[in-house]
Every structure is written in C-alpha cells, then in structure tokens.
Amino acid sequence: MYEQEIPGDAAHERVLSIVVPCYNEEESIPLFYRETRKAANELRQRLRVQVEYVFVDDGSTDSTLDILKKLRAQDKQVHYVSFSRNFGKESALYAGLRAANGDFVATLDADLQDPPSLLPQMIEFLDGHADYDCVATRRETRRGEPIVRSFFARMFYRIINRMSETEIVDGARDFRCMTRRFVDAVLSLKEVNRFSKGIFSWVGFKTHYISYENVERAAGKSKWNFLSLLKYSIEGIVGFSIVPLVFSSIIGLLFCLLAFAGIVFVVVRAMMFGDPVAGWPSMICVILLMGGLQLFSLGVLGEYLAKTYIESKDRPIYVVAEEG
Numbered sequence: 001m002y003e004q005e006i007p008g009d010a011a012h013e014r015v016l017s018i019v020v021p022c023y024n025e026e027e028s029i030p031l032f033y034r035e036t037r038k039a040a041n042e043l044r045q046r047l048r049v050q051v052e053y054v055f056v057d058d059g060s061t062d063s064t065l066d067i068l069k070k071l072r073a074q075d076k077q078v079h080y081v082s083f084s085r086n087f088g089k090e091s092a093l094y095a096g097l098r099a100a101n102g103d104f105v106a107t108l109d110a111d112l113q114d115p116p117s118l119l120p121q122m123i124e125f126l127d128g129h130a131d132y133d134c135v136a137t138r139r140e141t142r143r144g145e146p147i148v149r150s151f152f153a154r155m156f157y158r159i160i161n162r163m164s165e166t167e168i169v170d171g172a173r174d175f176r177c178m179t180r181r182f183v184d185a186v187l188s189l190k191e192v193n194r195f196s197k198g199i200f201s202w203v204g205f206k207t208h209y210i211s212y213e214n215v216e217r218a219a220g221k222s223k224w225n226f227l228s229l230l231k232y233s234i235e236g237i238v239g240f241s242i243v244p245l246v247f248s249s250i251i252g253l254l255f256c257l258l259a260f261a262g263i264v265f266v267v268v269r270a271m272m273f274g275d276p277v278a279g280w281p282s283m284i285c286v287i288l289l290m291g292g293l294q295l296f297s298l299g300v301l302g303e304y305l306a307k308t309y310i311e312s313k314d315r316p317i318y319v320v321a322e323e324g
C-alpha cells in the first residue's frame with residue numbers, strides 16, 4: 001500500500017514494519033516513539049534492518065491523529081492509517097498488517113507494555129532459525145493485575161483449550177514479530193470477528209515464545225473492563241470451537257433419556273398404587289429447569305447464528321478516513 005522510502009545505498013537492507021494500534025493514546029505515542037527509536041537504531045546498525053512504522057488510529061477522540069501527522073512530517077518512515085470510527089484493536093491490527101510492507105512485521109501496543117527493546121532479539125532469532133516464522137511473547141506472571149481478573153483469565157484459557165482444537169496460549173500477548181509468509185497467512189483469514197490469539201495459532205508455522213515480566217502501562221489507562229473482557233472471551237470460544245453446540249445436543253439427549261425412565265417409573269407406580277395428586281413444587285422445579293436449559297441452548301445456538309449472520313453480510317473489517 002505504501003511505497004518504501006529507504007534511504008540511499010540501503011536498498012538491499014531488509015525492512016521491519018512496526019504496527020501499532022492506537023486508541024486515545026496521545027500521552028503514550030511520543031514515549032513509544034522515543035523508546036522504539038532506540039531499538040530501531042540498534043536494528044539498523046547491528047542487524048542492517050530498516051524500520052518503518054505503521055500507526056493505526058482506531059477512531060481516537062483525543063489528539064492522537066494530530067500527533068501521528070506531526071510524526072509523519074518529521075520522519076518519512078512513519079505511516080498512519082486513521083479509521084472513520086472506533087473499530088476495535090483486532091480491526092486495527094488487521095489494517096496495520098495490511099499496510100505493512102516489511103520483510104518482518106512486529107505488532108506492539110502503544111502503551112509500552114510491550115518493550116520495543118526486545119525487537120532486535122526477535123529478529124536475531126528469526127534470522128538464526130529458518131524453520132521459525134514467528135517470535136511471540138507471553139508474560140510470566142500477572143502481577144499488577146486485579147486478582148479477580150487473573151482468576152477469570154485463567155479460567156477462560158482452561159475452558160477454551162478444552163473446547164478448541166486451536167491452541168490458545170495462556171498469557172500470550174499480541175506482541176509478536178512475524179515473517180512475511182506468516183503475515184500473508186494471517187491476512188488470508190478475512191473473518192470479521194477477529195480473535196487474534198486464535199488466528200495466530202490457527203495459521204500454524206513454528207512460533208517461539210519469549211517470556212517477560214508484566215509491565216505497567218506508561219501513560220493513559222487500559223480500555224478494557226470486565227464486560228468487554230467477557231465479550232472478548234465469548235468471541236474467542238465461539239470463533240474457535242463448536243463444542244458448546246455439541247454440548248446442548250448432548251444435554252438434550254441426556255434429559256430425554258431421563259424423562260423416558262421417569263415416564264416408565266410413573267406409569268408402573270400409578271398402575272400398582274393408584275395416582276393421588278401430589279408433588280406440585282417438585283414439578284415446578286423440573287419445569288423451570290427444563291425451560292432454563294432450553295433457553296440456554298437457544299442462546300448458545302443464537303451466538304453462532306449471530307456470528308454467521310454478521311459474517312454473511314461480508315462487511316469490511318474497518319473503514320479508512322485518512323492515511324499518510
């Protein structure tokens with residue numbers, strides 16, 4: 001999408017594209033850019049790898065776009081894509097990957113929770129191991145995170161990995177460095193409901209994991225709350241597993257068998273001892289249970305139907321307002 005502006009004799013140097021999704025990150029971007037420049041210098045001098053930046057402004061309402069434009073004016077290696085509204089981080093990542101031209105592409109958060117200083121090490125690893133196409137990161141601990149959130153996060157990974165054939169790595173961050181063919185594979189998945197942790201794993205290839213300590217945000221605040229995380233988890237499960245659907249059929253079948261045994265029991269008992277009316281409360285309980293289960297199964301079915309509905313509209317994943 002962009003012409004590469006590689007200065008002078010560096011024409012055969014390889015390029016690393018750094019993709020950064022930004023949503024209201026006016027405070028973080030200058031810090032991020034300063035920090036990443038250090039890594040870029042090291043990459044250029046030691047590994048002869050040029051860096052281009054692809055910032056994706058995900059419909060920010062603060063001065064993020066102005067800051068990006070200023071950076072673009074100062075540094076020709078900076079590019080930006082600005083969305084017409086907030087489309088979410090997953091869409092921003094997709095747009096960034098599409099706009100990236102590099103032989104390698106790295107994705108980083110703007111808040112410096114993903115240390116850019118790891119980039120040279122990642123490229124070195126990919127250079128040294130031709131059979132690997134991706135270096136990803138995971139955090140060793142969830143220190144600094146609310147306990148309730150860690151608990152639910154752990155539970156989520158346990159559940160999804162039981163259900164899904166695609167492995168979803170616990171604690172894996174979206175910070176990773178990929179080769180061109182890995183990126184092309186990721187881009188070939190054009191679904192609207194993008195659950196990156198699943199997509200990165202689904203495309204296959206070998207991925208090497210580096211662990212590091214959880215780092216607090218440099219500035220601004222996290223855009224996640226409990227509800228958005230819950231939605232994200234359901235997205236992940238529905239996107240990468242159909243086990244919940246199978247579950248409802250199994251529960252349904254089980255209850256049919258149970259009911260059949262119950263009918264036989266009641267009929268035999270009525271024939272032997274007569275049929276005095278009793279047991280209203282227990283009946284109501286059973287009716288409520290059955291009704292609940294039916295609605296639950298309908299809900300599960302609805303989740304999948306809704307996703308199918310959205311995908312079938314084939315809407316674009318994002319709309320660009322401006323780029324440079």
Ligand code: UDP
Pocket residue numbers: 020021022023024025058086087088089092108109110111113221222223224
């Ligand atoms: N982000 C985005 N669109 C959104 C929400 C977040 O592009 O709708 C970006 C955000 O600017 C940051 C990254 O995604 O660069 C991670 O967001 P955040 O730090 O809020 O998430 P956390 O690190 O808490 O998981």
Ligand code: MG
Pocket residue numbers: 109111113217222
């Ligand atoms: Mg963050």
